[in-house]
Structure formats: structure tokens, C-alpha cells
Amino acid sequence: MLKVNNVTLSFGGLVANNDISMEVPAGKIIGLIGPNGAGKTTFFNIVSGVYKPDKGTIVFNGTEIQGKRPYQINKLGIARTYQVINLFKKMTVIDNVVVGMHSRLNQGYFSALFKTKKAREEEKMAYEKALELLDFVGLKNRAYQLADSLSYGEQRILEICRGLASNPQLLLLDEPAAGMNATEKVELDQLMQKILKKDIGILIIEHDMKLMMGVADYLYVLNYGKLLAHGVTADIQANPEVIAAYLGGDE
Amino acid sequence: MTMFMQVFVSGLVIGCVYGLIALGYSLIYKASGMMSFVQGDLLTVGAFLGYTFYGLWKIPVAISFVMVFILMVLLGFGIERGIINRLVKKKTLPIYIVLATIAVSYILQNGAMYIWGSNMLTFPRLFSANSIKIFGVGVQPEALFCIVVSLIAMVILHIFMKYTKYGTAMRAASMDPMAARSCGINVSVSTGLTWGIAAAMASLAGMLIGPVYGVFTTLGATIGRKGFSSAVMGGYGNMYGAIVGGIILGLMETFTSGYISSAYKDLFAYIILLLFLFVKPTGIFNERAIME
Numbered sequence: 327m328l329k330v331n332n333v334t335l336s337f338g339g340l341v342a343n344n345d346i347s348m349e350v351p352a353g354k355i356i357g358l359i360g361p362n363g364a365g366k367t368t369f370f371n372i373v374s375g376v377y378k379p380d381k382g383t384i385v386f387n388g389t390e391i392q393g394k395r396p397y398q399i400n401k402l403g404i405a406r407t408y409q410v411i412n413l414f415k416k417m418t419v420i421d422n423v424v425v426g427m428h429s430r431l432n433q434g435y436f437s438a439l440f441k442t443k444k445a446r447e448e449e450k451m452a453y454e455k456a457l458e459l460l461d462f463v464g465l466k467n468r469a470y471q472l473a474d475s476l477s478y479g480e481q482r483i484l485e486i487c488r489g490l491a492s493n494p495q496l497l498l499l500d501e502p503a504a505g506m507n508a509t510e511k512v513e514l515d516q517l518m519q520k521i522l523k524k525d526i527g528i529l530i531i532e533h534d535m536k537l538m539m540g541v542a543d544y545l546y547v548l549n550y551g552k553l554l555a556h557g558v559t560a561d562i563q564a565n566p567e568v569i570a571a572y573l574g575g576d577e
Numbered sequence: 578m579t580m581f582m583q584v585f586v587s588g589l590v591i592g593c594v595y596g597l598i599a600l601g602y603s604l605i606y607k608a609s610g611m612m613s614f615v616q617g618d619l620l621t622v623g624a625f626l627g628y629t630f631y632g633l634w635k636i637p638v639a640i641s642f643v644m645v646f647i648l649m650v651l652l653g654f655g656i657e658r659g660i661i662n663r664l665v666k667k668k669t670l671p672i673y674i675v676l677a678t679i680a681v682s683y684i685l686q687n688g689a690m691y692i693w694g695s696n697m698l699t700f701p702r703l704f705s706a707n708s709i710k711i712f713g714v715g716v717q718p719e720a721l722f723c724i725v726v727s728l729i730a731m732v733i734l735h736i737f738m739k740y741t742k743y744g745t746a747m748r749a750a751s752m753d754p755m756a757a758r759s760c761g762i763n764v765s766v767s768t769g770l771t772w773g774i775a776a777a778m779a780s781l782a783g784m785l786i787g788p789v790y791g792v793f794t795t796l797g798a799t800i801g802r803k804g805f806s807s808a809v810m811g812g813y814g815n816m817y818g819a820i821v822g823g824i825i826l827g828l829m830e831t832f833t834s835g836y837i838s839s840a841y842k843d844l845f846a847y848i849i850l851l852l853f854l855f856v857k858p859t860g861i862f863n864e865r866a867i868m869e
């Protein structure tokens with residue numbers, strides 16, 4: 327589904343991503359790990375269109391997407407969350423999810439303003455679908471509260487829910503477990519399994535190795551902007567280079 | 578009682594105009610975190626355009642209004658895309674961008690003088706009746722029209738921002754541009770459109786006040802500054818605050834001129850601005866935006 331070929335990006339003299347290639351198939355969880363500053367978030371930013379790579383291609387379902395703008399990439403079916411929570415805090419939980427549907431709603435400016443029958447029906451469907459999604463992630467009872475009022479862990483879940491609202495085929499999760507307690511982490515694990523059943527591929531950055539080893543089908547390891555190793559989790563755990571990078575790094 | 582009502586109505590008229598201008602400031606602040614000094618002069622341009630279409634070319638008033646509205650959306654959009662956004666992209670300091678808006682303001686003001694001349698023009702009457710009676714007081718129909726249309730425009734804007742996909746997208750884009758982009762929102766278009774709507778609101782104010790005050794190149798300059806005061810009073814960045822702040826300022830001003838002396842109405846308006854900045858910078862609607 328997603329195929330990244332030899333992506334390179336430098337900021338000034340610093341090569342943040344150096345010749346990275348990877349594949350994310352549908353219905354699998356692919357993990358991206360590595361010490362801080364290894365270039366993981368930069369890689370997410372390239373895939374989601376925040377940065378344009380200097381070299382290399384990113385192919386999503388047969389279309390080259392490198393250099394496309396973030397909103398265009400979202401439209402094509404890639405949604406993401408952020409390391410730092412980026413919710414619309416002064417909107418209700420359900421409105422956050424509805425904003426996530428933006429690229430899937432068709433109403434035009436005038437039909438929107440004059441509330442034609444079609445626009446009203448679409449809006450009704452959007453809110454019904456948003457409630458369904460909130461139910462799916464377990465936040466239905468908080469739907470009409472401000473996003474601000476959710477706990478840290480719930481806000482992370484809401485961000486995932488907002489990502490799902492655009493009906494993506496690929497979901498990029500940037501440290502979704504950061505700041506979560508043990509119970510919330512278990513719930514996150516279960517949620518990801520449920521998402522997989524929808525045949526959505528997940529690419530996840532996570533520092534919680536226990537969680538990562540449990541959920542990921544396949545791991546890619548970045549170090550100093552380069553791909554250090556990749557393989558099934560058991561192989562990665564036993565890989566001496568990976569162990570050295572982690573022990574020698576700042577983790 | 579007669580005097581009270583007359584002062585009250587003229588206070589509402591100018592207050593609604595301040596409110597429309599302040600709305601623009603709030604929209605722009607929310608969308609770009611920026612202050613724009615162009616609002617007042619967009620009012621002037623709107624008034625001149627309305628005068629040209631309706632007064633000179635005799636195009637029916639409703640069509641003239643719509644034409645001006647559309648042109649001004651384009652002008653506002655163009656100012657954001659062509660000037661503001663380019664400066665932002667060059668990582669220019671916000672204070673210089675504010676200065677750029679002052680430059681645009683004078684260019685518009687002087688440009689209007691170049692096109693329409695420096696004499697005061699008379700915006701033709703919108704209605705044939707000279708006055709209509711309300712509570713036993715004769716009121717110029719244009720004044721009433723100004724109040725009614727402003728309030729309707731504010732309600733429509735509220736519905737647009739709160740209950741439509743695009744308004745929601747615009748609010749989302751202003752709260753968190755990065756997250757909005759990854760929700761599939763074209764933030765560039767959305768920000769440009771916010772400036773466009775702000776410009777259209779200003780031009781509407783211009784066409785409404787034109788028949789009451791006449792049309793001249795500095796028509797918007799004072800009103801623009803007062804609109805700024807209104808926005809601060811209401812809570813800078815808060816749409817409802819902008820309207821309430823505008824109407825309160827308008828009423829205070831006309832009551833000062835009516836019952837004390839018109840010579841001191843500006844003194845009063847700006848003392849209030851300073852008072853709010855010191856005592857309650859978050860305004861009546863407690864908008865925290867300016868404190869962050």
C-alpha cells in the first residue's frame with residue numbers, strides 16, 4: 327500500500343533522513359523505532375506532506391505523493407496524529423471528529439450557508455458517523471464536552487479518532503502511548519487491533535518497547551537518520567547493532 | 578424622550594458599523610494571529626464602489642451590494658495571499674507585517690483619492706421616504722436599514738462560522754493550522770477567505786454608512802480605529818465581543834455628544850480603550866487570545 331523508496335532530506339548540513347526505504351501493507355502494524363533525534367518524526371512529516379524530500383519517491387496505492395501538500399495527502403487516504411497533542415481544544419469532542427471528515431464532505435459554500443436539504447442530510451450523517459466512531463474508540467459519552475476537558479490519554483485517543491474520520495487506509499501514529507497510564511496503554515493496544523480489522527495499515531512511532539514488541543508485526547529501526555535494521559520483532563530484539571544503538575544512545 | 582430615542586438610534590447605527598469592522602479584526606486575528614490596519618480603508622473602498630455602482634451606474638441597490646461584496650472578498654483574499662502570506666513565508670517578524678498593513682491602508686486611502694477625487698460624494702438615498710416614525714420619533718430609513726442589515730450580516734456570519742463545513746474548517750485552521758492540514762483542510766485558502774470575509778464585512782459597513790455620513794477618502798480611517806477599540810472592549814478575537822463592543826462604544830459616543838459635548842466623544846472612546854487595556858485586557862467576553 328505505502329512504498330517509500332530511498333527518501334533523503336537534509337536541513338542545511340544535517341541529513342535528517344538518509345536513503346530510507348520501507349513498506350507498509352494494509353491491515354498490519356509497522357513500527358518505527360530508534361533513539362531520540364534519529365529522524366522518526368521527520369520521516370512522518372515527509373510521508374504526510376509537511377516536508378518535501380530532496381530525493382526518493384513515496385508511492386501510495388500506485389500514486390507518487392512526495393511533495394504533495396498535507397491536505398491533499400489526507401484526501402488520498404493517509405491520516406496522522408502528532409507527538410504533541412494537536413486537537414482543536416475549544417471545540418467539542420464530536421466537532422473535532424467532524425473536522426476530521428472535512429475531505430469526505432461534499433457540500434459547497436452556498437449549499438452550506440443556505441442549508442439545502444442535501445447539505446442538512448450530509449451534516450446529519452456526518453454527526454451520526456462521528457458518534458459511531460467515538461463509540462468505536464470508547465469516547466461516546468464525552469461527545470459534547472470540550473476537547474480540552476479530556477484527560478491526556480483520552481485526548482490521544484480522540485486524535486486517533488479524528489484521524490479515522492477521514493476514512494484513511496493508512497494511519498500514522500506518532501508516540502500515541504506517550505503520557506498514558508498502564509490501563510490506557512492496554513486500551514490503546516486493543517484499539518489498534520480493532521483498527522486493523524478495518525483493513526487500515528498503521529505505521530507507529532513509539533518509545534514504549536513493551537507495547538511496541540507486543541503490537542508491531544514488523545519493525546524498522548532508525549539511527550542518525552539512517553535505516554539501521556528491519557525485520558520481525560523477535561529478530562530486531564536480538565539484533566546486536568540495534569541493542570548497541572539503544573545502549574549507546576540517550577535512551 | 579424624543580432626543581433620547583434619536584441619540585439611541587444614531588448610537589446603534591454607528592455602533593453596528595463599529596461592530597462590523599471589529600468583526601473583521603477578530604476574524605483576522607483568529608485566522609492569522611495578526612492585526613490588520615486595512616479594515617477602515619476597506620470600508621472606504623466599499624463605500625466608493627457602492628457609490629459607483631448604485632449612484633453613478635444606477636445598478637439596482639441589491640445587485641450593487643452583492644457586486645461590492647464579491648469584489649471585496651476578492652480584494653481581501655488578494656491582500657492576504659499577495660502580501661501578508663508572502664511576508665509570513667519569508668519569516669518576517671509579525672510587527673513588520675502589521676506595518677505592512679498600515680502601508681496597504683494608506684495605499685488604499687490615497688488610491689481612492691486618485692480614482693474618486695478628494696471631495697465628499699453624496700451616496701444617493703436608498704429609500705424615497707425621508708423619515709419613518711418609530712416610538713413617535715422620526716428616523717432616517719437608511720439608519721434603520723443600517724442597523725437591520727448589520728445585525729442580519731452578523732447572524733449569517735455566525736451561522737456560517739459555527740454550523741457549516743467551511744466555517745468549521747476556518748475555525749479549526751485558526752486554532753491549529755498544522756492539525757487542520759492533516760485533517761484535509763486547505764489552510765491557505767481558508768486563511769485567505771477569512772481576510773476576504775473581513776473585507777466584505779467592512780465594505781458592507783461602508784455602503785450602509787455611506788448614505789448617512791457621505792463618502793470621502795478618510796471615511797474609514799476614524800471608524801477603523803474605533804472598530805479597533807470596540808474589538809478590544811469586547812475581547813480581541815471574539816466575534817460576539819466585537820459586536821457588543823461596537824454597539825456599546827457607539828452608544829457611549831453618541832450619548833456623550835448628545836448630552837455632554839460632541840467635541841469630547843473621541844477623548845471618551847480612547848480613554849475607554851486604555852482603561853480596558855489596563856483593567857480588563859481580555860474584554861467583556863473574556864477572550865484570552867491576546868494574553869497568550
